[in-house]
Structures are given as structure tokens and as C-alpha cells.
Amino acid sequence: MNLLAFNLPIVVLLPFFGAIIVAWSSKFNRLAAAWTSGGVALLSLAFLVPSISQIFEGKTLIQSWSWVDSIGLQFAFRLDGLALLFALLILVIGLLVIFYARYYLASKDCMGRFFAYLLMFMGSMLGIVLSENLIQLVVFWELTSITSFLLISYWQQRKDARQGARMALAITGAGGLALLGGVLLLGHVVGSYQLSDVLLAGDIVRAHPLYLPILVLILLGVFTKSAQFPFHFWLPHAMAAPTPVSAYLHSATMVKAGIFLLARFFPVLSGTEEWSWLVGGAGMITLLIGAYTAFFKHDLKGLLAYSTISHLGLITLLFGFGTQLAAVAAIFHIINHATFKASLFMVAGIIDHETGTRDMRKLNGLIKYMPHTAALAIIASAAMAGVPLLNGFLSKEMFFEQAVHASQISSFAWMIPVLVTIGGILSVAYSLRFIHDVFFNGEPVDLPKTPHEPPRFMKIPVDLLVIVCLAVGIFPAYTVAPLLHVAVIGTLQTEAPAYSLAIWHGFTYALMMSAIALSLGVGVYLMRHRFFTFYERYIRHIDGRLYFNFWLQKLFNASIRVRAKFDKGSLQNASAWIIFASLVFGVYGFLSQSSPLLGTREMLPVDMVTLIVAVGLMLAALLTIVFHRRRLLVLVVIGVVGLVISVGFIKFSAPDLALTQLSVEVVTIVLLLLALYYLPQKTPREIGKIRLWRDGLLAVFSGIGVTLLALSVLTRDYETIAQYFLENSLPGGGGTNVVNVILVDFRGFDTLGEIVVLALAGLGVFAMLQGMKLTAPKRDQNGRIWNTDKHPLIMQTLTRLLLPMMLLVAVFIFLRGHNLPGGGFIAGLIASIALIVQYLANGIEWTSNRIKVDMHWSIGVGLLIAISTGLVAMGIGYPFLTSAFTHLHWPVVGDFEVASAIAFDLGVFLVVVGATVMSLVQLGRLSYASHHPEQAPLQDATISEVK
Amino acid sequence: MELLIAIVIGVLTASGVFLTLRARTFPVVLGLTLLAYAVNVFLFAMGRLTIGLPAVINPAQGGYTDPLPQALVLTAIVIAFGMTAFLIVLALKSRSELGNDHVDGLHLAPDEVPYDKKATVKSQQPNKEASHG
Structure with a gap:
């Protein structure tokens, strides 16, 4: 294998990986960090050396890999004379600085942190000078801003170090932003972000009308980095850094990055x-x-x-x-x-x-x-x-x-x-x-x-x-x-x-x-003393930092003033603003279109049953407002709304949705009931009539707006991409339930994202409930003591008997999901309900002793399975999450189709079960803990209330 | 039928918005649940309404409903549950940390009748500032 085909990225990336090792090695020995980082820098240099002879022969080394081609981003490195000079300066002076710093740093300074930062900074600098792709160059450019910030603020306990670092970061970071703009324009003009192309296009660039903006933006980047007037004032304040850092940043590297860029673009822009x-x-x-x-x-x-x-x-x-x-x-x-x-x-x-x-x-x-x-x-x-x-x-x-x-x-x-x-x-x-x-x-x-x-x-x-x-x-x-x-x-x-x-x-x-x-x-x-007196009297107080801080403070104040106009520190206010703004934009959107509100698509006829059900649904929804202060009642009403919606899904050809909605509804209501136990049972009456009117109006207008929007869409015909899914579901995905095939196959990546969100929500719930102390009320709002009966025997017996059946239903729904309504999500919810019912009927302790599975594992394993299914497909050369399927003949059941997507669906199933059960059981434990601070419990009041 | 569904979505939205704007955490969570219903039905309806044509391949069936919105809504329903779970626990957390269930963590909101006062407090003047918001 030819080293010269891939050594440059190694030179650049070695220090970054080295930084990790250095940070780790410093745990064992203070000086280990110094020697390791010296070794890493040497190794990096060793990888650079073989290509030096090529450069002296007059060649330019370019090593390029495709990255995000659609935006012109390539993982590309370039070594020519200029790059070589800078790379050598960075590495050699870097080595000397490492050597020097080993003796300079006091024993109380953390060596690992220092050398890890230094190496990361070195890697970023090498990245700048060795980049062939301009976007990649800007990325490394920003990295130097960040890593130099870390280096300058190394003595974090010192205020001047923190301030100096912050100023350096603000100024060079802003310059980096300008540079990015300039580079994007430049790439746009040239038609390529590769330096090889850009360097040849000097005449085109200079003649282009965008030349001046490009020049100004790139120079902003250069001048901020290289501390040129009027941006020079950050550099003296960056001297708060340890001296080895100053020696490195201000001789061979950081400030020379701007100079490097001047040299780099010299043939193009000068x-x-x-x-x-x-x-x-x-x-x-x-x-x-x-x-x-x-x-x-x-x-x-x-x-x-x-x-x-x-x-x-x-x-x-x-x-x-x-x-x-x-x-x-x-x-x-x-x-x-x-x-x-x-x-x-x-x-x-x-x-x-x-x-x-x-x-x-x-x-x-x-x-x-x-x-x-x-x-x-x-x-x-x-x-x-x-x-x-x-x-x-x-x-x-x-x-x-x-x-x-x-x-x-x-x-x-x-x-x-x-x-x-x-x-x-x-x-x-x-x-x-x-x-x-x-x-x-x-x-x-x-x-x-x-x-x-x-x-x-x-x-x-x-x-x-x-x-x-x-x-x-x-x-x-x-x-x-x-x-x-x-x-x-x-x-x-x-x-x-x-x-x-x-x-x-x-x-x-x-x-x-x-x-x-x-x-x-x-x-x-x-004659210096005469000059000193003059300077002390007239010049000394002029410091760019003062202007910088002055304008920064002005900026902060302005933003505080603007924010204070909208944000009164009240969520109600903020929500009202958001809803109001979306209303305004929605109305504006409606009005700025000249087309008629309703389309020409023929509407379906209304039958009596649907009408009655729909009216019931609307009444229920309105009742939530009427009764909104009586929380338990509203919760029951909302349960009705959810159930009616799931019936509606069946009516309108969406059996999968109906099943999902139905099972989610059960879980949601149980969850909210559990939580309600710890919250006041009633909402206090509001006496701010203006606010009630305002909210009412917002609600009415939102409702009208959404109705009109829905209606204007529903009465129009549309083009759908559904045909593709319908045609390819069976031949391509091996399943007849198109909704499920879309979930686990066509749009599997989306589903993966969604189960990750669910997993995070579950873990978030778990994390928030850790160490939470809420005392459970002894009485309800009417002063009655909560029922302290044991779990009813009949329910206990029945649910224990039912558990295998319910799990069987879950398995059945899971297996048939690919071909008939069902699948991982629904099966997961059903299984969760089966488990939660056990907790409800038998108490936390009894059930926990029997279900030993930690739900964290369920979530983790589920995600792993889902991701590895995708990776397996990648491993054998297909895109991520491509599925394969085959037909098996099972003795009694008959012909059975097995798709690799079923493994993915299993992952979904496990995550759903894990996240759902974990959320509910953790809430249940809360009441257990609050009722039984020390001794073992018999049952808990929350759960008796639920049933 | 389309008109009916559109109105259902509208009513769900309106109730959801009103509850979301309330001052106590529990109604807000319920409001968001209602809004989630509205959004899910709305998204589902973007595939237009069809009766009796589920998207399960069956040669005997004349046509199919659009499966794509259904797939999207299916995950949306589950995510909405995740969100509700997270929010309600957040509400509990704020109750435990702040000792009350006001969305802004106020013990004594100026425009409310306190929990413990059964009697009507009509004489109490609402705080102008807060009621204007």
C-alpha cells in the first residue's frame, strides 16, 4: 500500500486522537501527558516526512475522498510547498513548545488538559494548512478558534484569562463566519470548492462582480485571525495564556493562519x-x-x-x-x-x-x-x-x-x-x-x-x-x-x-x-523616558478592548430590551404570542392567495351514525373546556375523545391507526391518573376575565382557522406518491400491510429516529423521577381518606390468568403486522398494557419481584437490534435498513413469510415496551416510596385509585 | 363528510388551545394531548377520506387509501404519548421543586382564587398587569 495515498489525513487527525490518549494517560503520571503528546507530534511529523521529497521534485500531493458531494464538500488534503512550510513550522515548533511546556507548567497545573488542548489545536492548524477543500478548511479554521479559546483560558481561575479567551473567540469566531461566507461565494463563482480549481481561476474571480464581497469577507477572516488593525486588540489580551501557548499561538500558528490564507489566496485574489x-x-x-x-x-x-x-x-x-x-x-x-x-x-x-x-x-x-x-x-x-x-x-x-x-x-x-x-x-x-x-x-x-x-x-x-x-x-x-x-x-x-x-x-x-x-x-x-511620559499622558488609555466591551454591553442591553418586550417571564404569555403569531401568519397566507377557499373535489355523503359520533366527539371536546377545573372529570372526558378518534380511524380505512390509538389511549390515561394523584385535584378559578376572553378568542379563531385549512385541503384533489408504496410493498418489502412495510422498510430510518425519541422520553422520565420527593396526599379534595383496601382478589386472580393471553395477543399482533394490521408499535403497546395491568392489580412490589427485566435493557437492546438490522444490510452492500425476506413453511401454521424487517420491528417493540412500562412503573414507585418510607409495602393508594 | 371532519379537527384544536393557555400544568398537558389528537387527525386527513379501503394488499379490493399519512401518524401517536409522559413528569418535577403546579412557578397567582379558599373572593381585585399579560 502506498503511504503517499493517505498519509495527509493521518498527519492531521493523529493529534486529535492523540489528545484523547494524552488526556487519559495523564491519569497515571503527570509527565506521561507531556511525553505522549511529544510522541504524537513526532509520529505526525514522521507521517509527513515521506512526502517531502515529492514536493521538492515540484509535485503537489492531493488526497481526496468523496464526502458530501451534493454541497461540494470533499474530504480532501493537499500538500504543496506552502502547505509543507507551514506544516513543518507547526509540527517542529509544536514539538519544541511541548518540550518547553513540560518544564514550564507548575505541578498544580493539570498536564493532561493542557497537552490535550495543545494537540487538538495543532491538529486544527494542520487541518487548515493541509486542506484541499475550502469548506473543510473553514471547519478546521473554526476548530482553531475553539481550541485556542480553550488554551488561552487554560488558567480558568483567572479572570483575565477567561476574558481574553472570550474576546479572542468572539473576534476570531466572527471572522470565521465572514470567511465562510467568502469561501462559499468563491466556490460559487469558481464552481468548485477544491483549491486546485480555485487557484487556477484567478482571472475569473477577479473579473467577477462578486469579487469585492468575496475579498472583503475573506479579508475579514484573515484580519481577525492575524490581529490586523482594527481587530488587533484581542491579541495582547490573549497573553493571559500560559507562555508556551503564547509562544505557539503567536509565533508559528494561530495568527499565522490568517497570513497563510493570504498566501493561499494570493494567486486568486491579489x-x-x-x-x-x-x-x-x-x-x-x-x-x-x-x-x-x-x-x-x-x-x-x-x-x-x-x-x-x-x-x-x-x-x-x-x-x-x-x-x-x-x-x-x-x-x-x-x-x-x-x-x-x-x-x-x-x-x-x-x-x-x-x-x-x-x-x-x-x-x-x-x-x-x-x-x-x-x-x-x-x-x-x-x-x-x-x-x-x-x-x-x-x-x-x-x-x-x-x-x-x-x-x-x-x-x-x-x-x-x-x-x-x-x-x-x-x-x-x-x-x-x-x-x-x-x-x-x-x-x-x-x-x-x-x-x-x-x-x-x-x-x-x-x-x-x-x-x-x-x-x-x-x-x-x-x-x-x-x-x-x-x-x-x-x-x-x-x-x-x-x-x-x-x-x-x-x-x-x-x-x-x-x-x-x-x-x-x-x-x-x-530618549525613551521622554516618550514614556508622553505615552502615559495621552495614548495609554486607548484600548480596543474598552470599545469592544462597550459595544458588547450595548448589544446585550439591546437584546435584553427586545426580549423584555415579548417575554414577561410567563409561559401563558409566550404560548399566547406563539398561537397569535401563527394565526396572523395563517390568515396572511390565506389572504395572499387568490384561489378560492374550497376546491372542487366531491365530498363523501354523511351518514347518520358518523354524524352522531362526530357530534358526540365535539361535545366531549367542548366539555373539557367547561369542566377544565375538575381534573379527574376532564381526564375521563379526554379518554372518551381518544376512543372516539380510534373508532373514526377504523371508519376511514386505517385499522393500524385505530389499534395504536386505542392502546395509546389506555396507557396515556393510566399515566395521567398516576400523575394526577400528586397534583391538586382541582384547578383554581381564574378571576382575570380579560385573559379568559383573550384565550377564548384565540382558541375560537384557531379552531376556525384549522377547520378552514383542513376543508380547503380536503376538497381538493392531490397527487400522491402512495402508488409506489402500494406497488412495491409486496414485491419489495414482502408484506401486504403497506402501512407497516412503510414503517419498517421504506421509511425505516424515520422509524428509527422516532423510537430513539421515545427511548429518550422514557429515559428522561426515569431521570426526572430519580430522587423526586412528593408527598402523597392522605385525603382527597373532599377530605375523604383514600381507600386503603388490599388489592381486590378477583382482579388479582383474573389479571394473573390474563397475562399469558394478553402477551399472546401481543405476539400475534406483532407477527401478523407485516401482512395485516398490527406490528411492533401496537404489539409493544399491548404488551405494555399487559404488564402495567399486573402492576395495577398486584402492586409494585409483587410484580417487580416477578418481572426481573430492567426496562433500561429493553430500551437499549431494542435500539441495538433496530440499528444492527440496518447495519447488516449496509454490511452486505445495500443501503441502511434495506430488508430481505423469504418464505418458510411451518408445520402447522402453513406458509409463513419472514422478513428481516421483523427484526427491526422487534427492536421497535422492545423500545416501546421499555419506554412505556418504565415511565408508568417509575411513577408508581413514586407513590410506593411516599407511602412507605421505610417498611415493605402492601399496596399503594395510587393504584387502588386507578382501578 | 369532509366538512364534518374539518369541524371536528377545528373543535379539537380550539379546546386544545384553550387548555394549553391555562395557568396550571395539568390542564396544559391535557390541552397538548387534545392538540396532538387534532394534529394527528389533520395529518391523517391529508391522505383524504376513504371508507372501507384499508391499505392492505388484497386483489379483490377495488382500491386503497393512501398509506403514507397513516404510517406517519402511527408514529406520531406514539411520539405524542412519549411527549405527554415527559411533560406530565416534568409537571410533577416542578411541583416537587417549586411546591406548586403553576406554569410559572407562582405560589399565589394574582388572577386566581387560591386553592384553600372555599369562599368567593370577589372583592379581591385582579392584578391588572398579569391579566393583560
Whole structure:
């Protein structure tokens, strides 16, 4: 079997399954979770590695399985240069972060939860970058929002963590929604959701009138995720996460997902005026705001957060330039930023870990205490500042060059190099601050702990990352060049343009800008105190979070106000509104149709008997209103209504329905009687005349409306699909009772759903009755003591004698159901009645001792049988729940037909029996418990009342 | 005949709606039961009314009624039972948790005569707010 045919989904899904194992393994050993998740990440990487050579040969790997074809959704994965670059970043930095986190997390933090979240997040990120199908990509995109929410809020006890996580989720989630819209439009325009098709359709998309909406929606997704202005404010608040999470989310993954999408859609969406303005504009503003704010942050992680925002802006700006070379620079900077930012976050974590604070006003002169860490931090920050011989310098040089190039486009574009140089200056200033303020600049100010070097292994991930920074910076051609090359091809989907990764390009504008940035940056840093004062006074209070919370609160208030208009906290009110609204819509529907109310179908003649019965039924229904305060009486009347309806079903050719209605009626009335025992026997009189009138009017109008609706349908002819069922029932389903064949065969899936609902209702009843305490009344409403006689002997004897007969009837009805009226539902109800009668006549205890079957089992086994019948059909290659049948010759009975559907019907039978008996018997037990708190019972009052 | 059935459905609906709008749980459950009858008969009638032609294959029979609405209604009847069972137990639960059987959990609903007062309380003014609803 060729591994390259299916390895990508494994790479993506492994972390998800791994997360389960990790969560489980942490039960045994705290560190097991760390090692397991490291192993899972390694395994995932191992599955990716074999396909790397293919990519370097210039191929694109696509692995696709059909999923929901009708909406264009396929389970499809794609590996090209760009995807490979990101997958490697995610996996490798992920591994380092796992390693680092193992030492970072305190012993009281739950390891299993942390690493399970981290792995799920890793899987979601891999899903984004490796998706071939766009809808699938959006699914993974949303998954990153959710999993990052879990990671940011890892320290659930901290309020800032919860708030930061919620804000990140709200903003990136909303962006995800916009992205989904954009992707759907894009797929609609292209006619396919497969990236391979979309990437080739750039010209069509750009010329399409829907281009602008597509662009705006997708960019909303990108900007929210990548913290671009004006959505950047969630990122600093997400710093409440544990530092390994910050290192991961904000260097290589989460925020890079947006950047990835920019790169992914670069060939499709870029190259237009709108693209340049939107992407470039947002990038430029973000670059400047981020760099400016970073300089003033006293919190180490705050500084890094804003610097991340600034660098993301830089990358976005490069994509905004829209040229191929700018895209090269952008991708190069993605790699470099991931390495130095991950290492800087880890350093910040180490400092926090070893000193107990991240406040740069307290942290000073740490080089004496942790020289190794200091060296690492200095190199990484120098890379961030763009000092020569480090990787940041190379990509920043390319960036400046592109800025100069872009300045030639229009007359006022000369601003671009100036602005980016300002960005560069600030970037140098804050990098210098990170070094000087923390490691030099005098002595530390009252630190919570005496600082010292962290454990050796905690520094290893940082060591590795810093080595990469150096290696790429000094020998770019031997290190990063091949990977960058394939990534560029993967991004542009054409041959890569000519670019050079050399350190020395001669005296260029870009070099001059670098020099200005470095020297002025140092100058700005030296004058920092003056800037700080200005910032404290005028800028500091500006925080996007405040606006976010302000608008969120407004939104909540608005929704509360709207709700308060309708919902007065009263069910009666709500029901009245619902009924009123359906009336209004119904009347509107009637009036907006010009066709006559009644059709031309000839009506059946009315015979005397039917008329009398129908009038009786209507009278009974009306009596329920008249007597509605006398509950027992109403219950009896309702029983009459149900019985008359079942007679009506017989009259109108529906024997199955009649049987069902009849048996359900019995069960329902017994159930309601049982329940009524615990409720007041009478309803209090209402004195709110207005409400009574209102309800009366609503009722009358509903009645009239329904009558008219029914009449207008009944007097029209219609087209039915019944012919198909009637013709195929015998040859296809092997039964002559078409209603039953539809239930167990043609529409078996519906039936399955319905018995599941019934099962849930039964279990719900059971669950609610657990531990319920209701005292049974000693007297009825007239003050008479409930009858305490023992169960009458005659009834006991008779019902015991009758039980086998009743069960026999149930079996008979069950077996004949396929051909004559009957079947699982009806048989189930009859069997339930047979059992319930035993409980009624003989008491709960007596019967429970003899019927040992737990009704939970009946429900469970029934569902299992029903589902496995369907699965068996699937197993031998037919659609779910296809039935087979054959004729058997039984000795005495004669020719007998056996359909596999009978097994399904058995499942139905068991579920019906289980759910029904369980509901009633549990109610009965309630009275048993309330009458006999301790000692064994003789009988219970409820049941004597029922009989 | 169709007119008769339509009126039956209408009356069932009307009684069901009125009871559903009551303030105590038991009548509400009964109201929903009545509504379920109405809905079931309505759905059943969508297959039009036929007399004496059950959908059981029989070559001697001239024609058949529409079996599909019947199949749907059959399960609907059973589900309606499940719903009734769930609701009534929910009503019991609310009685046990809240100590009364008012749908909103009110001990003393402003527009009702309390259970324990046998005498007419005509002098008591109904609360305007609640009666307008």
C-alpha cells in the first residue's frame, strides 16, 4: 500500500486522537501527558516526512475522498510547498513548545488538559494548512478558534484569562463566519470548492462582480485571525495564556493562519487595486501601531504581543504590495518571525518563571544571574530588530527593498519607504529595550524570587531556535533556501521569480534604510523616558478592548430590551404570542392567495351514525373546556375523545391507526391518573376575565382557522406518491400491510429516529423521577381518606390468568403486522398494557419481584437490534435498513413469510415496551416510596385509585 | 363528510388551545394531548377520506387509501404519548421543586382564587398587569 495515498489525513487527525490518549494517560503520571503528546507530534511529523521529497521534485500531493458531494464538500488534503512550510513550522515548533511546556507548567497545573488542548489545536492548524477543500478548511479554521479559546483560558481561575479567551473567540469566531461566507461565494463563482480549481481561476474571480464581497469577507477572516488593525486588540489580551501557548499561538500558528490564507489566496485574489488598498493599508497601519505600542509596554509579554502584531502587519503589507518578489519576502519573513518570536516568548517565559515577574521596570541586570538565557535573548532580539548576520536582517532588507519598489507606483507612494523606516526604527527601539532594560540597566528592583538559570532542558528549545536564527542569517543559501523556494512556488503557483538571499547586495536604498533604522532606533531608545511620559499622558488609555466591551454591553442591553418586550417571564404569555403569531401568519397566507377557499373535489355523503359520533366527539371536546377545573372529570372526558378518534380511524380505512390509538389511549390515561394523584385535584378559578376572553378568542379563531385549512385541503384533489408504496410493498418489502412495510422498510430510518425519541422520553422520565420527593396526599379534595383496601382478589386472580393471553395477543399482533394490521408499535403497546395491568392489580412490589427485566435493557437492546438490522444490510452492500425476506413453511401454521424487517420491528417493540412500562412503573414507585418510607409495602393508594 | 371532519379537527384544536393557555400544568398537558389528537387527525386527513379501503394488499379490493399519512401518524401517536409522559413528569418535577403546579412557578397567582379558599373572593381585585399579560 502506498503511504503517499493517505498519509495527509493521518498527519492531521493523529493529534486529535492523540489528545484523547494524552488526556487519559495523564491519569497515571503527570509527565506521561507531556511525553505522549511529544510522541504524537513526532509520529505526525514522521507521517509527513515521506512526502517531502515529492514536493521538492515540484509535485503537489492531493488526497481526496468523496464526502458530501451534493454541497461540494470533499474530504480532501493537499500538500504543496506552502502547505509543507507551514506544516513543518507547526509540527517542529509544536514539538519544541511541548518540550518547553513540560518544564514550564507548575505541578498544580493539570498536564493532561493542557497537552490535550495543545494537540487538538495543532491538529486544527494542520487541518487548515493541509486542506484541499475550502469548506473543510473553514471547519478546521473554526476548530482553531475553539481550541485556542480553550488554551488561552487554560488558567480558568483567572479572570483575565477567561476574558481574553472570550474576546479572542468572539473576534476570531466572527471572522470565521465572514470567511465562510467568502469561501462559499468563491466556490460559487469558481464552481468548485477544491483549491486546485480555485487557484487556477484567478482571472475569473477577479473579473467577477462578486469579487469585492468575496475579498472583503475573506479579508475579514484573515484580519481577525492575524490581529490586523482594527481587530488587533484581542491579541495582547490573549497573553493571559500560559507562555508556551503564547509562544505557539503567536509565533508559528494561530495568527499565522490568517497570513497563510493570504498566501493561499494570493494567486486568486491579489493584483487588483482593492487588494492593494485593503491588504496594504491594514498591514501598514498595523505595522506602525504595533511597533509604536510595543515600545511602551512594561510587560515583557505585552511588548512581544505588540511586536507580533507589528510583524504580522509587516507580512500583510508585503502581500499587499502584490508583487511576486514581495510575496517571496513575506514568506521568508514568516519563517524568520516564527523562529525568533517563538524563542523570545520562551525567554520571556523563563524570566517570568525564574524571577516571578514580567515587569521590565523591576527586571534589570539579569545578565549576571542568567548569562546563558541573556545570550539567547540578545541574539533573538537582534534578529527581531534586523541586525545583520541574523535571519531578521535578510527578510527586513527584502522588505525595505519592496517598499522602495512600491514607492515608484504613484506620486504619493513615496510615503511608503518613510513609513516603513519609521516602523523599522521603532522595531529596533523595542528590541533594544527588551535587551537593555532586562539584562543590563542596573540592578533588579525587589523581585519576588532570586533569579537563576532555568533547568538545562528548558533552554534547549530556545537554543535550537536561536541556532536556526543564526544559521539562516549567515548561510541562507545552505539552510532555508530550498524550503523557501518550494514554498514560494506553492504560494505563487508558478515558477519562482529571481531573488537573491545574499547578505550583501551592495549599497542600496534598502541598506540605507536599515542603517537609518538601526541608528535612529538606538537614539529613540536613549530618549525613551521622554516618550514614556508622553505615552502615559495621552495614548495609554486607548484600548480596543474598552470599545469592544462597550459595544458588547450595548448589544446585550439591546437584546435584553427586545426580549423584555415579548417575554414577561410567563409561559401563558409566550404560548399566547406563539398561537397569535401563527394565526396572523395563517390568515396572511390565506389572504395572499387568490384561489378560492374550497376546491372542487366531491365530498363523501354523511351518514347518520358518523354524524352522531362526530357530534358526540365535539361535545366531549367542548366539555373539557367547561369542566377544565375538575381534573379527574376532564381526564375521563379526554379518554372518551381518544376512543372516539380510534373508532373514526377504523371508519376511514386505517385499522393500524385505530389499534395504536386505542392502546395509546389506555396507557396515556393510566399515566395521567398516576400523575394526577400528586397534583391538586382541582384547578383554581381564574378571576382575570380579560385573559379568559383573550384565550377564548384565540382558541375560537384557531379552531376556525384549522377547520378552514383542513376543508380547503380536503376538497381538493392531490397527487400522491402512495402508488409506489402500494406497488412495491409486496414485491419489495414482502408484506401486504403497506402501512407497516412503510414503517419498517421504506421509511425505516424515520422509524428509527422516532423510537430513539421515545427511548429518550422514557429515559428522561426515569431521570426526572430519580430522587423526586412528593408527598402523597392522605385525603382527597373532599377530605375523604383514600381507600386503603388490599388489592381486590378477583382482579388479582383474573389479571394473573390474563397475562399469558394478553402477551399472546401481543405476539400475534406483532407477527401478523407485516401482512395485516398490527406490528411492533401496537404489539409493544399491548404488551405494555399487559404488564402495567399486573402492576395495577398486584402492586409494585409483587410484580417487580416477578418481572426481573430492567426496562433500561429493553430500551437499549431494542435500539441495538433496530440499528444492527440496518447495519447488516449496509454490511452486505445495500443501503441502511434495506430488508430481505423469504418464505418458510411451518408445520402447522402453513406458509409463513419472514422478513428481516421483523427484526427491526422487534427492536421497535422492545423500545416501546421499555419506554412505556418504565415511565408508568417509575411513577408508581413514586407513590410506593411516599407511602412507605421505610417498611415493605402492601399496596399503594395510587393504584387502588386507578382501578 | 369532509366538512364534518374539518369541524371536528377545528373543535379539537380550539379546546386544545384553550387548555394549553391555562395557568396550571395539568390542564396544559391535557390541552397538548387534545392538540396532538387534532394534529394527528389533520395529518391523517391529508391522505383524504376513504371508507372501507384499508391499505392492505388484497386483489379483490377495488382500491386503497393512501398509506403514507397513516404510517406517519402511527408514529406520531406514539411520539405524542412519549411527549405527554415527559411533560406530565416534568409537571410533577416542578411541583416537587417549586411546591406548586403553576406554569410559572407562582405560589399565589394574582388572577386566581387560591386553592384553600372555599369562599368567593370577589372583592379581591385582579392584578391588572398579569391579566393583560
